[in-house]
Amino acid sequence: MSRIVYLNGDYLPEEEAKISIFDRSFLMADGVYEVTSVLDGKLIDFAGHAKRLERSLAELDMQKPDNFDDLLEIHRELVRRNDINEGMIYLQVSRGSAGDRDFVYPDASVKPTLVLFTQNKPGLADNPKAREGFKIISIEDQRWGRRDIKTTQLLYPSMGKMMAKAAGCDDAWLVEDGHVTEGTSNNAYIVKGDTIITRHLSNDILHGITRAAVLRFAREAQMKVEERAFTIEEAQQADEAFVTSASTFVMPVVEIDGAAIGSGTPGPVAGRLRDIYLEESRKAAV
Ligand code: PLP
Secondary structure, eight states: OOOEEEETTEEEEGGGOOOOTTOHHHHHOOEEEEEEEEETTEESSHHHHHHHHHHHHHHTTOOOOTTGGGHHHHHHHHHHHHTOSSEEEEEEEEOOOOSSOOSSOOOTTSOOEEEEEEEEOTTSTTOTHHHHOEEEEEEEOOSOSOTTSOBSOOHHHHHHHHHHHHTTOSEEEEEETTEEEEESSSEEEEEETTEEEEOOOSTTSOOOHHHHHHHHHHHHTTOEEEEOOOOHHHHHTSSEEEEEETTTEEEEEEEETTEEOTTSSOOHHHHHHHHHHHHHHHHHOO
16 A cells, blocks of 8 residues: 655655656755654654754755644644554655756745655564664765755765675764764764763764753763764774664664674663663653
């Protein structure tokens, strides 16, 4: 059965949702996106994703879609229509189509394109990978300099995932000037003793919505948090490592560039944070 997707005000079967070949997200990667998880048929961290979307749009001088204030209802309607219990909702806004190709932004009469679709993922929370942990390779961070904006320029992260796959691993951590920035689609952490270490916020990384929640829960649970850059060597000698994102929640990392992290099995801090995150996020879901 085909999905019902949302395109510029309409709920349509996926085969009927069409956008112009001149859409700037297609020609220029001139688009921003968000991924919100669904657990128990409810949205996780919706307010954070909506706020970051608003910021991404503002940073790129992109118009807000007219129905920006209806986004919560649109998400909920898609969950209902596609009967999603566990999964994700992908949302993309592009600068729209001016009916031709031009580097210059079109004027305000060209309306943004708003697309949302669901991804049904039964078992998202009870992911067996969380019991095994991720194996990571490190690669050079060759992305653009505004990684705080969640744009659809995902070719390099996609290449990174392919490099990881070719090496028999699950993901890649990106390294710039000798320090880890983040994962291809997640924020990166190490644990040393009783301290959780993750890179500080700047234009160098995406300000993860899961990161913000996990650090809040960690501090509430009296865990120590240090927001600073770290190297691959420091990570390889850490007691634990993990990543966070909206779709993987808290995912332990057990190997980096062939070196086992700690015992080489998922660590207790990552496990505890995953449990707290899932429990608290389910309670706060809308
Ligand atoms: N960093 C990058 C580069 C990402 O692409 C993502 C998610 O897609 C994240 C971090 C995690 O962000 P969030 O927790 O908001 O999903």
